Amino acid sequence: MSETFSLSEALWVLLLGSLLGFELIGKVPPTLHTPLMSGANAISGITLLAALALIGQAPTPALRLVGAVALGFALFNVVGGFLVTDRMLAMFRRRGPAS
Amino acid sequence: MSHLAIDLGAVLLLALGLKGLSRIRTARWANGLAAAAMALAVVGLLLDQGLAGWPWMLLGLVLGSSVGAVVAYKVPMTSMPEVVALFNGCGGVASLLVALGASALPTPLGLLAVVSVLVSVLVGSITFSGSIVAMGKLQGWLPTPGWMLLPQRHGVNITLALLCLTSSVLVLNGLPAGLPALTVFSLLLGVGLTLPVGGADMPVVISLLNSYSGVAAAAAGFVVGSQLLIVAGAMVGAAGLILTQVMCTGMNRSLTSVLFGGALGGGATASGDGDQGYTSVTSCSAEECALTLEQAERVVFVPGYGLAVAQAQHGLKELARLLEQHGIEVSYAIHPVAGRMPGHMNVLLAEADVPYEQLIEMEVINPDFPRTDVVIVLGANDVVNPQAKNDPSSPLYGMPVLEVDQARSVFVVKRSLGSGYSGIRNSLFELPQTSMVFGDAKQVLLALTQELRALGVGKQAVGATP
Numbered sequence: 395m396s397e398t399f400s401l402s403e404a405l406w407v408l409l410l411g412s413l414l415g416f417e418l419i420g421k422v423p424p425t426l427h428t429p430l431m432s433g434a435n436a437i438s439g440i441t442l443l444a445a446l447a448l449i450g451q452a453p454t455p456a457l458r459l460v461g462a463v464a465l466g467f468a469l470f471n472v473v474g475g476f477l478v479t480d481r482m483l484a485m486f487r488r489r490g491p492a493s
Numbered sequence: 494m495s496h497l498a499i500d501l502g503a504v505l506l507l508a509l510g511l512k513g514l515s516r517i518r519t520a521r522w523a524n525g526l527a528a529a530a531m532a533l534a535v536v537g538l539l540l541d542q543g544l545a546g547w548p549w550m551l552l553g554l555v556l557g558s559s560v561g562a563v564v565a566y567k568v569p570m571t572s573m574p575e576v577v578a579l580f581n582g583c584g585g586v587a588s589l590l591v592a593l594g595a596s597a598l599p600t601p602l603g604l605l606a607v608v609s610v611l612v613s614v615l616v617g618s619i620t621f622s623g624s625i626v627a628m629g630k631l632q633g634w635l636p637t638p639g640w641m642l643l644p645q646r647h648g649v650n651i652t653l654a655l656l657c658l659t660s661s662v663l664v665l666n667g668l669p670a671g672l673p674a675l676t677v678f679s680l681l682l683g684v685g686l687t688l689p690v691g692g693a694d695m696p697v698v699i700s701l702l703n704s705y706s707g708v709a710a711a712a713a714g715f716v717v718g719s720q721l722l723i724v725a726g727a728m729v730g731a732a733g734l735i736l737t738q739v740m741c742t743g744m745n746r747s748l749t750s751v752l753f754g755g756a757l758g759g760g761a762t763a764s765g766d767g768d769q770g771y772t773s774v775t776s777c778s779a780e781e782c783a784l785t786l787e788q789a790e791r792v793v794f795v796p797g798y799g800l801a802v803a804q805a806q807h808g809l810k811e812l813a814r815l816l817e818q819h820g821i822e823v824s825y826a827i828h829p830v831a832g833r834m835p836g837h838m839n840v841l842l843a844e845a846d847v848p849y850e851q852l853i854e855m856e857v858i859n860p861d862f863p864r865t866d867v868v869i870v871l872g873a874n875d876v877v878n879p880q881a882k883n884d885p886s887s888p889l890y891g892m893p894v895l896e897v898d899q900a901r902s903v904f905v906v907k908r909s910l911g912s913g914y915s916g917i918r919n920s921l922f923e924l925p926q927t928s929m930v931f932g933d934a935k936q937v938l939l940a941l942t943q944e945l946r947a948l949g950v951g952k953q954a955v956g957a958t959p
Contacts, residue, residue, distance in 0.1 A: 401605050404715060404723060411711070411724035414508060415731025422515040425852075427736065427836040431700055432577050433514045433524050434732050437507060438706040439584045440531060440725040443538050444591040444713035445553065449546040457594050458546050462553040464590035469557025470564075471584035476528040477565035478576060479514075483521035485843035 429482045436475025442468035499537030500721045506530030507725055511732060534721055570844055571801040573837070578628040578699050581706050585620025588613050588709035589676070595716045596672055609715030611661045614672065615679045616709040622683030623702050627695055635688070646689055647753070653682040686752065694751045696830070697740045701748075704733025740830065746892075771910055774922050776929040779937055782869075782904050783944035789866035791822045793858065795895055796838045797831050799872015799907065800934050806845035808938035809871065813847070815942060819950045824851050826858045826868075826895050828876035855895055862899035870897060870905045870921075871934050878919045889917055903927045906937045 422430055445468050449461035507530040513523025544550075561580075568576045592613035596602065602610065629635035656678040663671030690698050711726025741748050786792065794813070800806060813823045825847065831838045839852055853861075862868070870877055873895075880887035881894040897903050903926055910922065910929070921927055930937050 404605070404720070407720045407723045408711060408727050411727030412731045414724070415511075415707075415728035416735060418508060418512045418728065419515055419732040419735045422736070422739065423517060425836050425839040426515060426517060426520060427739065428573060428577075428840055429520060429524075429836070430514045431703055431733075431736055432573070432580075433520075433527060434511065434729050434736070435577055435581050435584070435703050435706070436524075437511065437527055437531070437725060438581070438703065438710050438729040438733075439587070440507075440534065440722060440729075441584060441588045441591065441706075441710040441713045442531075443534060443719055443722050444710070444717045445587055446535065446538055446550060447542065447717040447719065448591050448594045449549045449553075450542040451598065452546065452594065453599060457597060458549040460590055460594040460597075461546070462549040464587045464594065465550065465553030466557035466560075467583040467590070468587035469554060470561040471580045471587065472528075472531060472561070473558040474561030474565045474576070475580045476524060476531075477562055478568065478573070478580070479524045480521060481565065482570075482573070482840050483524060485840060 429479050432475060432479040432482065436472055436479060439468045439471035439475060442472060496537040496541040499533060499540070503530045503534040503537060504721060504724050506533065508728065511728065534725075537721070538719070569804075570841060571804065572632075573840065574696060574699060575628045575631045578624045578631065578702070581699065581703050582621045582624030582628070584706040585617045585624060585702075585709055587617075588706070588713045589617030589621060591713050592617065592716055593672065593676070596669075606716055607665065609712050610672075611664060611675065613709055613712035613716055614675055615657060615661070616705050616712060618676055618679035619683035619686070620702050620705045620709055622680045623687040623698070623705075626684050626687040627699050627702065630687075630690075631695055638688070646685065650682060650685045653678055653685055657682060690751065694746065697737055697746070697748070697751050700733060700737040700740055701752075704730050704737060707731075707733055771918070771922055774910065774929055775925075775927065776931055777904075779930060779932075779940035780944050782928070782930055783941050783948060785902055785904075786816065786821075786867055786869075786941070787819070787945060787948050787950055789816075789821055791865050792816055792867045792869065793824050793826050793862070793865050793897075793900070795826045795828075795831075795868060795870045795873050795877055795897060796842065797828075797871060797873025797876065798837075799874075801832055801837065801841055801872070803872065803934035803936075805871065805933075805935035805938050806841050806847075808935050808942070810842075810845040810847050812938050812942045812945070813851075815945055815950055819945075824853050824858065826855065826897075827852050828855050828873070828895050829893075831873055831876050855893060859896050862896050865900040866902065868897045868900040868903045870903065870907075871938075872906065874907070874919055875917060877921055878917065879924075880917075880920050884920070887917060897921065898924055898926075901926065904930050906930045906932065906934050908933060 442465055445461050445465035449458050452458045452461055506526055510523045510527030510530055513519040513526065592610045596610045626635060657675055660671040660675035660678060687698060707726045707729030711723050711730060714722025714726055741751065794809060816823050825842060827838050842852060875889060877895050877897045878889055879898045881889040881892045884890060898921055905922060905927060907929060922929060
């Protein structure tokens with residue numbers, strides 16, 4: 395589809411993004427493993443951007459429908475993921491001196 | 494280029510959100526931040542490409558968000574791992590559909606885009622079918638079929654992988670029929686890879702599949718030409734790998750043995766839960782257990798998945814409150830992989846308002862077991878198995894466990910003598926200081942609370958023990 399960047403640019407972005415991910419999650423208290431997994435899972439629903447791009451560029455209703463279904467699945471992942479993470483974390487908040 | 498600033502802002506916020514999620518004080522705030530970043534990214538994209546096809550966008554938006562919200566609020570805390578698997582599978586299917594859709598666009602794709610489509614289809618399909626199988630296994634809907642434990646399954650999976658490769662080569666050579674073939678074969682591969690994995694290892698697989706869905710998103714980013722998507726996908730993919738590694742370390746399993754080793758103690762699981770030849774097991778009633786508890790000075794609870802299944806966390810908190818009123822020191826020993834996911838027990842006990850400071854991690858509490866009067870194991874099994882320390886022939890050997898066998902007396906609350914989730918016998922049950930209290934965790938806790946009340950516990954002032 396849109397060729398707004400070159401292969402080398404894209405690969406640099408991929409490399410730096412991966413390194414960022416490795417660095418961000420260093421030490422995590424075991425308490426937070428489940429919420430963290432759930433939160434990271436919600437973020438992986440960012441593929442909804444690709445679904446939106448597909449709908450925008452699709453020439454036929456059939457392809458737009460495919461895009462809409464993909465968007466629905468991605469948003470199910472994103473909205474459900476963030477809410478469920480929030481539900482889990484809300485339980486920790488009532489603790490007094492955490493950490 | 495105003496959308497560039499928005500994109501950069503969104504990436505920054507996503508990274509901060511992911512970082513903040515790994516600290517207790519900031520976690521909830523960070524989760525909201527990541528959600529806001531996601532909304533910002535959508536705004537940036539729409540500013541860039543306009544609102545062409547908006548009714549379709551609205552359709553996907555309304556349906557996906559509302560169903561997601563309903564599921565998120567309805568699901569009980571005990572089913573958290575399954576739900577994460579379900580969400581994850583849907584993220585995978587989204588990447589898969591986008592790639593299939595993009596390949597059907599009239600504008601011919603460059604080589605980079607075709608390769609990205611292939612990766613996105615492959616990883617998206619594996620993520621989807623693998624996550625659904627993982628969910629089914631955690632829910633107990635899907636038993637592992639016997640032939641899946643035979644070494645021949647590797648042959649099946651290798652064949653499927655080769656078929657995926659062949660289909661990809663066909664697509665690269667301009668044969669469009671290769672793409673549906675790749676989809677089917679990679680969906681089957683996802684099933685073939687996940688189905689033989691033992692139940693106890695399932696969290697690791699979910700975490701790994703979570704990492705895959707990040708990779709699939711990054712590949713979709715290559716397909717549609719979105720750097721933001723590539724960064725975010727790569728970030729989640731990498732973070733998921735780290736988390737997977739952390740879980741493997743907690744269970745003293747290598748990733749390869751989880752993925753390719755098949756279920757632990759497979760033969761025993763297949764034969765169902767018999768009593769596995771336990772010989773010298775003592776069992777006792779709730780009343781006898783309560784009498785011992787009343788005399789204790791220090792009590793440690795070891796929660797496991799059985800507690801979650803029985804929804805007994807509130808009953809446990811009630812019993813603990815009673816014991817504390819009686820001047821007994823109460824704490825909870827949390828094994829890193831107790832339950833079905835790391836942190837599962839913390840979430841569950843937090844729901845019942847158990848003070849955070851009473852949840853003690855394995856390394857911290859293990860030296861304290863010798864000076865502990867009573868340990869009550871609630872629906873945990875493998876994480877307290879002494880064979881992990883002293884029986885090199887046990888499949889669990891080497892896994893760090895809670896050393897409850899050092900305590901003066903141990904009560905194991907369990908429904909039956911059936912094997913644990915991994916299907917391995919537990920020599921703890923046969924130790925002289927161990928008594929089994931058979932029954933559902935919730936009912937046993939209720940009975941214990943009543944017996945203690947009948948003994949007058951909780952009516953006296955604190956410290957008035959005879």
